[in-house]
């Protein structure tokens with residue numbers, strides 16, 4: 493007998509007793525609550541007490557080796573029975589799926605035949621209801637199998653069930669696709685005009701080039717209208733059934749399809765006519781109004797940049813560090829993207845600090861199709877909350893939080909139009925998924941997105957300085973919402989790609 497066994501004995505004894513006590517307890521509670529049962533309840537309680545007493549007395553004596561062996565054998569038998577039961581259940585499930593599939597196939601066949609024949613004949617054709625119910629499993633035959641054979645059969649049943657599930661899902665998807673194709677008439681989305689072929693009146697005002705907003709509306713098939721405040725023109729709106737852009741004559745903030753969009757300049761009113769800056773038109777408004785990008789770009793490889801890290805904690809609120817949450821969200825995003833078949837390159841996977849130059853160099857080296865940098869916002873004031881999405885500042889524009897006109901071209905400026913749409917879709921997706929305040933699609937001189945070699949955005953997913961928002965950002969549930977928002981943004985951006 494192994495030396496350690498005496499130590500185990502009290503536990504085994506307790507186990508035996510627990511089983512017997514629980515069996516007794518069950519017997520007691522299983523009695524239906526009739527009057528008779530209520531009357532016999534004291535008797536049952538007495539029985540339970542007696543059993544407990546016997547149990548405590550028995551506990552004082554250690555079980556013999558025979559008792560232990562018997563208990564072990566009993567447990568082994570229970571385990572084998574359980575395995576057999578499980579195998580039987582798996583088999584039953586597999587059979588059920590198969591029968592359902594057969595029934596569905598029979599139903600589909602019947603339907604096809606019914607369509608070919610007269611309607612009256614159709615009723616005679618077999619349907620799912622004519623399939624006999626599944627036969628009961630024979631537990632005896634299962635019990636007689638060796639554990640190895642049971643395991644093998646169970647594995648086979650699981651594999652079979654999986655294969656069937658997959659086939660059923662594929663068939664369902666194919667059917668749904670067919671149905672959708674049949675239901676919706678094949679309308680091709682309206683063709684986008686090439687900006688170069690559009691007739692647009694242009695003027696220069698204060699060294700900035702502008703295009704006539706009414707002409708823009710005409711070229712996109714949109715209706716133009718002024719917006720008014722206190723009987724004075726406050727801005728303009730251009731719209732149709734699916735698109736709506738609102739511009740302000742005072743502020744740079746506007747909205748496109750309900751999402752806040754920061755333009756580079758306010759709308760200009762000159763000689764009582766409305767204008768939009770040419771750079772806003774080309775790098776912001778046009779990409780949001782058109783159906784498809786004029787430039788063919790992919791989105792297979794995505795670089796995910798978790799902001800800060802290592803020696804750089806980023807924003808802080810008490811012990812909460814931005815670098816921790818950016819990495820958690822980035823890793824969740826990575827997992828989801830990889831599940832969807834994207835190739836993901838992380839700028840960091842641990843608590844390290846690649847410099848901004850190193851992050852930009854990674855982008856240049858791996859040439860991803862998209863660059864997504866994840867950050868959390870912060871303010872000296874505890875009130876601000878909500879989400880912002882940043883893209884690089886187009887040449888000739890100003891930062892959302894600044895007024896200096898950018899003159900030097902950066903690598904990301906090759907992709908201004910795509911970044912505009914990407915930022916818009918990200919902002920839209922994130923706000924919808926989280927319910928957070930919409931602080932808009934913006935543009936700012938941020939090193940990593942300005943020096944990206946592809947469309948690039950920086951997401952400020954919320955304010956760490958706001959205690960309520962910090963609490964959300966720190967929770968896995970909210971982080972998952974953020975990831976869902978990013979995925980929705982990617983889907984939106986994907987619909988824009990040619």
Ligand SMILES: [Zn+2]
Pocket residue numbers: 799800806807814867868
């Ligand atoms: Zn940051």
